[in-house]
Structures are given as C-alpha cells and as structure tokens.
Amino acid sequence: MSAVVRASGLVKRWGDTTALAGVSVEVGTGVTGLLGANGAGKTTLLGLVLGLHRPDEGSIEVLGLDPATAGPQVRERLGYVPEHEALTPDVRAFDLVRHLAEVHGLPSREATGRASDALWLVGLGEERQRPVGTMSTGQRQRVKLAAALAHDPALLLLDEPTNGLDPVQRDEMLGLVRRVSAELGIDVVLSSHLLEEVERTCDATVILAEGRVVASGSLAALRAGGTGLVVEVDGRAELLATHLRRTDLGVEVDGLRLVVEGPPEAGADAVRDAAAAHRVGLRRVQARTATLEDVFLAAERSCVAESHLPGLTDARTEER
Amino acid sequence: MSDARILDRGYRRYDGPRLGVAGAVRSLAWHSALRALGLRRSVWAKLLPLAAVGIAYVPATVFVGVAALLPEQLVDATGLLPGYADYYGFISAAIVLFVALVGPEVLCPDRRHRMLGLYLASPLSRDSYLVAKVLAVVPVLALVTLGPPLLLLVGFTFADAGPDGAGELLGILARIVAGGVVVAAAYTAVSLAASSLTDRRAVASAGIILVLLVSGVATGALVASGADERLLLLNLSVVPFELVQRLYGEAGQVEVSTLALVAANLAWTLAAAALLRARYHRLRITR
Numbered sequence: 001m002s003a004v005v006r007a008s009g010l011v012k013r014w015g016d017t018t019a020l021a022g023v024s025v026e027v028g029t030g031v032t033g034l035l036g037a038n039g040a041g042k043t044t045l046l047g048l049v050l051g052l053h054r055p056d057e058g059s060i061e062v063l064g065l066d067p068a069t070a071g072p073q074v075r076e077r078l079g080y081v082p083e084h085e086a087l088t089p090d091v092r093a094f095d096l097v098r099h100l101a102e103v104h105g106l107p108s109r110e111a112t113g114r115a116s117d118a119l120w121l122v123g124l125g126e127e128r129q130r131p132v133g134t135m136s137t138g139q140r141q142r143v144k145l146a147a148a149l150a151h152d153p154a155l156l157l158l159d160e161p162t163n164g165l166d167p168v169q170r171d172e173m174l175g176l177v178r179r180v181s182a183e184l185g186i187d188v189v190l191s192s193h194l195l196e197e198v199e200r201t202c203d204a205t206v207i208l209a210e211g212r213v214v215a216s217g218s219l220a221a222l223r224a225g226g227t228g229l230v231v232e233v234d235g236r237a238e239l240l241a242t243h244l245r246r247t248d249l250g251v252e253v254d255g256l257r258l259v260v261e262g263p264p265e266a267g268a269d270a271v272r273d274a275a276a277a278h279r280v281g282l283r284r285v286q287a288r289t290a291t292l293e294d295v296f297l298a299a300e301r302s303c304v305a306e307s308h309l310p311g312l313t314d315a316r317t318e319e320r
Numbered sequence: 321m322s323d324a325r326i327l328d329r330g331y332r333r334y335d336g337p338r339l340g341v342a343g344a345v346r347s348l349a350w351h352s353a354l355r356a357l358g359l360r361r362s363v364w365a366k367l368l369p370l371a372a373v374g375i376a377y378v379p380a381t382v383f384v385g386v387a388a389l390l391p392e393q394l395v396d397a398t399g400l401l402p403g404y405a406d407y408y409g410f411i412s413a414a415i416v417l418f419v420a421l422v423g424p425e426v427l428c429p430d431r432r433h434r435m436l437g438l439y440l441a442s443p444l445s446r447d448s449y450l451v452a453k454v455l456a457v458v459p460v461l462a463l464v465t466l467g468p469p470l471l472l473l474v475g476f477t478f479a480d481a482g483p484d485g486a487g488e489l490l491g492i493l494a495r496i497v498a499g500g501v502v503v504a505a506a507y508t509a510v511s512l513a514a515s516s517l518t519d520r521r522a523v524a525s526a527g528i529i530l531v532l533l534v535s536g537v538a539t540g541a542l543v544a545s546g547a548d549e550r551l552l553l554l555n556l557s558v559v560p561f562e563l564v565q566r567l568y569g570e571a572g573q574v575e576v577s578t579l580a581l582v583a584a585n586l587a588w589t590l591a592a593a594a595l596l597r598a599r600y601h602r603l604r605i606t607r
Contacts, residue, residue, distance in 0.1 A: 047605075050440075050441050052440060052441070052605055071443075071445060072340060072341050072344075072443035072444075072445070073340075073443075075441060075442055075443050076338050076340065076442070076443045078441065080438065080441035082434065082437050082438065082441075084434055085433070085434065086433065086434040086435055086437055086438050087433060087435065088429050088430075088433045088435055089433065090361055090362065090365065091360075091361075092360070095360060099347060099348075099351050100438060100442070102343065102344070102346075102347035103343075103344045103347050103348055103439065103442045103443070103444065104338075104344070104442050104443065105338030105339045105340055105343050105344065105443060106334070106336075106338065106339070106343075107336070107337065107339060107343070108347075110334065110336060114331075114334065117330060117331045117332070118331060120330070120331070121330075121331040147438070149331070151334070152333055152334035157441075184331065184333070185333075
C-alpha cells in the first residue's frame with residue numbers, strides 16, 4: 001500500500017497543551033477515517049498535513065513532500081473541506097468554486113469548465129448561480145465539497161463533513177465521498193467523531209485519543225481483533241451460560257444471545273457439549289467479529305489505563 | 321445527417337499546467353478588487369463604492385467642461401481651473417469615504433466568514449495572501465487618487481488648456497502618477513491595517529474615518545495652540561496630499577522639509593504594513 005501521508009513521531013503543542021504527543025501513522029489510498037473524540041488532535045493533524053503549522057518534533061510527508069517546506073506544492077494538490085461554515089454568503093456558488101479552483105493554480109478557462117463540472121457532480125448543477133447564503137446547510141456543504149474537488153486534488157481532506165446535516169443529507173454526503181474515491185480515484189481522509197460514519201464509508205481508519213494514535217489499519221484488520229463466539233439459542237440461555245461458566249469460560253447473556261469469551265475452537269466444543277447435555281436448541285454459533293465501536297472503546301480504555309500509569313503520568317506532567 | 325452531437329464532459333481528472341503561487345495571487349487580487357467595487361454582487365453592494373468613485377470624477381468633469389466651453393482669456397483671468405495638486409482638495413472627502421469602504425470590504429469578510437482558512441489551504445501563504453490583498457486595493461484606490469487628475473490632464477489637453485509640448489505633458493503625467501501612487505499606497509496600508517483589527521466591516525470603516533478625522537483635528541488643534549508645526553506629520557489626512565503638493569513644486573500648508581514629508585509618508589505606510597503583517601502572522605488558523 002503506497003502512503004499518501006506518512007508521519008513519524010509528530011509532536012505539536014499549543015502553549016501548555018500537547019495536541020499531538022508523538023503521532024506516527026501512514027495513510028494509504030482509498031478512504032481513511034480519522035476517528036477520535038473532540039480534542040483528540042484530529043484537526044491539528046489535518047493542519048499539519050496542510051502545512052498550516054510546523055510540528056514541534058517529528059516529521060510529516062504528504063504526497064511525497066514535506067508540507068512545512070513545500071507548502072504551496074503540497075496544497076495545490078490537496079482539497080480541503082473545513083468543519084465550519086467557510087463561504088462568503090453573497091457570492092454565487094459557481095463564482096466561488098471557480099475562484100477557488102484558480103487559487104489552486106488552474107488557468108481561468110479550465111477553472112470555469114471544471115467549476116461547473118464539480119457543481120454538477122455534487123448535485124448542484126441547477127443551483128450554481130445562486131448566492132451561497134441562500135442555500136441550505138446541506139447545499140452549502142456540497143458547495144464546499146465542489147470547491148475542494150474542482151482543481152482535481154490528489155488527496156481530499158474532509159473535516160467533519162456531515163456536521164449539521166440531517167440523516168438524508170448525511171447519507172448523500174457519505175455516498176458522494178465514496179463515489180469520489182471509487183469512481184474518480186481521489187484519496188480521502190475523513191475526520192469524524194462518528195463511528196458509524198467511518199465504518200460505513202472508510203476502507204481504513206486511524207483512531208486518535210489524547211493526541212496519540214491508539215489504533216490504525218484497514219477496517220477488516222481492526223475488526224478481526226475480536227475473539228470468542230456469539231451464540232443464539234431458542235430458550236434457556238441462562239442455563240447454558242451457567243453451565244459454560246463452570247468450565248471457566250466467560251459468558252455474557254443478552255436475551256437469547258450469549259457472548260462467549262476465549263478461543264473460538266475451545267468455546268465451540270464447550271457450547272456444543274453443554275447444549276446437547278441440557279437440550280438447548282442452538283440457532284447460530286459464530287466467531288465473534290469486533291465492531292469499530294469495540295475497537296474504539298478498547299483503544300480508549302487502553303489509553304486511559306496508560307495515562308494512569310505513574311511513570312507516564314509524571315512524564316506527561318513534566319512535558320506540559 | 322446533422323452535425324449535432326451530445327457533449328457529455330462530466331467531471332474528469334486534470335493533468336494540465338498549474339500556475340502556482342503567482343496564479344493564486346492574481347486570482348485573489350482580481351476577485352478582491354471586483355468585490356471591493358461591488359461587481360458581481362447585488363445592486364446595494366455596488367451603490368456606495370461606485371458613488372464614491374463617481375463623486376471623485378464630478379469636479380474633474382466640470383473643470384474640463386469649463387475649460388472646453390469658456391473662452392481661454394476668461395478662464396485665465398478668473399483662475400477657475402485648479403492645479404493638478406490642488407484637485408485633491410476637492411475630492412478628499414470622496415477619497416476618505418472610498419478608503420473606508422475598500423479596505424474593510426477586501427479584508428474583513430474572509431475572516432468573518434472563515435474563507436481565510438480555505439485560502440491558506442491553497443498555495444497561498446499568509447504573506448502571499450496579504451500581497452494579493454495589497455495588489456487588489458492599490459489599483460482600486462488609484463481609481464480615485466489617480467484617475468481624476470488623469471482625466472483632468474486629458475481633458476485640459478484636448479481643450480487646449482493643458483501643458484505646452486510633449487516634454488511638459490510627460491512631466492505632469494509623471495507627477496500625476498507618482499502623486500496618485502503615493503496617496504493610494506499610504507491609504508492602502510492604513511485601511512488594511514485598520515481592517516486587520518476587526519472582522520466587522522462597519523467597525524473597520526468607522527475606525528478608519530475616525531483615525532483620519534481625529535489625527536487631523538487633534539494635530540490641527542495642537543499646532544493652532546502653539547505646538548511644533550512638525551506635529552502635522554501625524555495628520556494622516558494631510559501628509560500624503562502635502563507630499564503631492566511638493567511633487568508639483570508647491571509649498572503646501574505644512575512648513576516642514578520635503579524630506580520630512582517623504583519620511584513621514586514612508587513611516588506611516590511601513591508601520592501600517594508591519595501591523596497588518598503582525599496581525600495575520602498571529603492569527604491561529606486551525607480550520
């Protein structure tokens with residue numbers, strides 16, 4: 001997998017606050033989710049990718065260049081959709097998108113044609129002559145996407161692109177993001193604090209917590225981290241659970257569904273034997289797959305646990 | 321068979337040339353200049369800037385008409401026509417109004433509506449962004465600082481009331497251009513610096529007018545009460561125009577050396593530019 005963003009040991013401090021505390025990560029092709037709670041360091045990382053700030057320590061490479069020293073060359077190949085409203089309301093959508101395409105280096109004639117194409121792509125072809133201020137939140141969000149696409153970026157950075165959108169608009173926006181990657185071949189980094197959004201849209205994810213990468217990789221690889229079995233029965237779930245616990249297996253019961261901890265092979269034999277002995281009907285026995293939520297929560301838990309280690313706490317206190 | 325065919329271009333990849341920072345600066349300067357004049361915007365946005373520009377040209381149009389219609393002897397005898405340097409006295413209010421409109425319009429909305437973040441996510445840096453803004457404001461202000469005296473020169477020349485011979489014509493032309501640029505440069509720096517302190521256009525406009533008026537009234541009052549004449553170098557509504565008077569070899573109203581006037585103009589322009597740059601380098605752009 002070729003990396004479009006490669007960061008090593010990135011540290012960024014804002015005064016006494018450490019926004020990024022040694023981030024090392026590789027972002028590959030396709031759609032990559034940048035996942036983390038508010039304040040996890042997502043926006044700071046995007047700022048470093050854009051070359052808006054210099055890291056205090058570490059290095060970053062975007063599209064093979066260092067954005068701190070080759071900022072203009074990097075940024076002319078990046079598209080950026082900021083989290084907040086960022087459009088002058090009395091300018092027509094077409095004028096704005098064309099202007100931003102020119103600002104990204106396109107000759108005027110090309111910018112004119114491509115602004116129109118980008119607005120049609122995001123579904124605003126008929127609305128392109130309307131002032132941005134007269135548009136709905138969803139339409140303005142799509143204008144921002146069109147403005148980020150018109151100059152044909154190699155990498156698109158989306159900072160919370162579904163903020164303020166209703167469920168239908170959100171679906172449309174995420175569908176557009178998938179299309180941009182799948183049909184146009186533009187790599188995307190989607191920053192979000194919504195697990196479901198990343199799970200639906202992304203090929204890979206980077207999970208940030210307290211300025212550190214706590215997990216990263218393809219969604220398939222991250223989900224494979226789940227162990228144990230999911231068992232569905234047609235009754236007497238508690239009886240089966242009690243019997244399984246006697247064989248030293250950890251079991252959680254949720255209605256007619258049991259989650260059995262431990263290696264799937266050993267668990268499956270024990271479940272089969274216990275179900276046969278107590279005449280419990282099995283509907284489904286399946287190896288357990290972690291959801292992104294499981295991965296995220298586990299990563300957050302490990303981050304909190306680490307931050308409570310005495311040595312680490314001292315070190316971080318000194319750092320701040 | 322018809323030659324008609326369906327053209328379906330659609331969004332496609334682009335592998336043509338990119339114009340880099342120079343293209344970005346040019347586009348932003350052009351976009352900002354149009355915005356300052358209210359072009360491609362609503363009628364209301366055009367009203368004030370175009371009115372200010374119009375007012376600046378009215379006296380020049382009248383003087384050219386006078387030169388063209390009245391007999392030369394009568395015009396000479398009555399001294400109806402002003403000198404090129406004196407012309408600024410007729411339009412200083414229009415210039416101040418225009419300065420108070422243009423700087424805020426060019427700078428404030430980008431911060432208020434967070435467009436600045438989008439610009440800095442392009443090949444533009446903070447410095448090249450400011451260069452583009454200066455390149456937008458100077459020519460727009462030159463519409464009122466340079467255009468009207470040029471109209472006067474052209475009009476007088478065609479009405480046979482202009483300079484005698486090509487040499488004198490070129491001399492006056494050079495002075496008009498230099499004078500227009502001096503006034504435009506000084507007021508560009510001041511209006512942009514004031515606009516960098518707030519993201520509200522109305523507040524910035526009021527601030528610029530206040531600075532120009534207060535510096536004029538305060539220094540005037542102090543000098544009238546016996547203070548050193550050099551205090552007038554702090555009067556922003558006088559200093560650029562005094563230098564223009566010196567360009568034409570006229571004494572003006574302030575009894576200081578031409579060198580001091582040049583230094584005062586430079587100091588005002590550079591100080592305002594430094595404030596502008598410092599403000600933008602301190603802005604934290606994270607989104």
